[in-house]
Amino acid sequence: MAARSGAGRTVAVIGGGFSGTICAIHLLQHLRGDDRVVLIERERQLGRGVAFATAEPSHLLNVRAENMSAFPDEPLHLLRWLDRLPADERRQGAKAGAAGTFVQRGLYGRYVRDQLAAVLRAGRHADRLTILNDQATRLVRHGSRWHLATRNGRSLETDIAVLATGNFPPAPLPYAGCVDNPWQPEAVEEIDRDHPVLLLGSGLTMIDVVLRLVDRGFRSTVHVLSRRGLLPRTHAPAPVYADLLLDAEDRRSLVSLTRAVRREITRAEIAGFGWRSVIDALRPHSQLLWQELSPADRRRFVR
Structure with missing residues (x-):
C-alpha cells in the first residue's frame, strides 16, 4: 500500500486503542484538508485497548x-x-x-468508538481516513519520510508516525499457579474459589482482580503484598477550580513545578477548594507540562 500522491501529508497512527483512536479523531479535525490519516490496529474493535476492553460491570473508570x-x-x-x-x-x-x-470502562470504550463513527458520518473526513485491521511490524526512516511494514505484507510511506501502542503484556512466568497477565479472560476463571490467592501489588489492577473474584463467588482469603502497603483512596467531591496559575518560571524544572503545584493547592484550600480540584485543573495541561520537562526530569518523575 503506497501513500496517495499529492501535496497533503500522511500520518500513520500505530495502535487503535483509546489514545490512537482519539488521536485520529483530533488529527482529522485539525489537519489540512488534503492530509490523510491511516489508523492501524490488530484487534477488530477500535477504541478499547487494554483499559477499556473489559466487559466486567464492576470495572469502572477511576476518573469521574x-x-x-x-x-x-x-x-x-x-x-x-x-x-x-x-x-x-x-x-x-x-x-x-x-x-x-x-x-463502566467497557461503556467508555463504546463512547470512544461512537466519536470516531460520528466523525466519519460527518462525511468530510471519511475519505481522509484509512483503517487497517493489521499489525505494524517495522518502522524505518527513509530520508524525510517513514517506511512502515505490516504483518499482512502491507507497505506504507508516511510523513509522520504516531506510536500509540499502549501497555505491552507482561512477560510470561514459568511457575505453576502463577497468573502473569491479570487481563487475560481466563485469568480469574481458572482460580479455585476455595484456595487462598496472593496478589502482588496493591494498585487499581489489584482492585479489579478482587472485584472479578468476588463476582465469581470466591470464598477464600486474598492476600495483598505491596512495597508501601498503600491502597487506592476513594474519590471525594471536587468542584471545578478555575484559578490555576502556572507561569514560565514555575515550569522550568520538575522541582519548580512541584513547588508551584503545592502553592496552588494552598491557594485553593484558602478559597475553600481541596487538592483534588487543583489536580483536575492540571489535566488539560499535563501533556504540555510533560513536553516541557527535560529528559532527566522525566526520568526523575517516573522514578
Whole structure:
C-alpha cells in the first residue's frame, strides 16, 4: 500500500486503542484538508485497548466522567453522550454519587468508538481516513519520510508516525499457579474459589482482580503484598477550580513545578477548594507540562 500522491501529508497512527483512536479523531479535525490519516490496529474493535476492553460491570473508570470528555473544549461531552443513552443502559453503565459520575470502562470504550463513527458520518473526513485491521511490524526512516511494514505484507510511506501502542503484556512466568497477565479472560476463571490467592501489588489492577473474584463467588482469603502497603483512596467531591496559575518560571524544572503545584493547592484550600480540584485543573495541561520537562526530569518523575 503506497501513500496517495499529492501535496497533503500522511500520518500513520500505530495502535487503535483509546489514545490512537482519539488521536485520529483530533488529527482529522485539525489537519489540512488534503492530509490523510491511516489508523492501524490488530484487534477488530477500535477504541478499547487494554483499559477499556473489559466487559466486567464492576470495572469502572477511576476518573469521574466530568473529567473524561474526549474533547478538552467540551468538558461535559461525555455526560451529554450518557444522557442520550436509553435509561436502562445509562443506569447500568454509569454510577452517580456525591463524588461525581463513574462510567463502566467497557461503556467508555463504546463512547470512544461512537466519536470516531460520528466523525466519519460527518462525511468530510471519511475519505481522509484509512483503517487497517493489521499489525505494524517495522518502522524505518527513509530520508524525510517513514517506511512502515505490516504483518499482512502491507507497505506504507508516511510523513509522520504516531506510536500509540499502549501497555505491552507482561512477560510470561514459568511457575505453576502463577497468573502473569491479570487481563487475560481466563485469568480469574481458572482460580479455585476455595484456595487462598496472593496478589502482588496493591494498585487499581489489584482492585479489579478482587472485584472479578468476588463476582465469581470466591470464598477464600486474598492476600495483598505491596512495597508501601498503600491502597487506592476513594474519590471525594471536587468542584471545578478555575484559578490555576502556572507561569514560565514555575515550569522550568520538575522541582519548580512541584513547588508551584503545592502553592496552588494552598491557594485553593484558602478559597475553600481541596487538592483534588487543583489536580483536575492540571489535566488539560499535563501533556504540555510533560513536553516541557527535560529528559532527566522525566526520568526523575517516573522514578
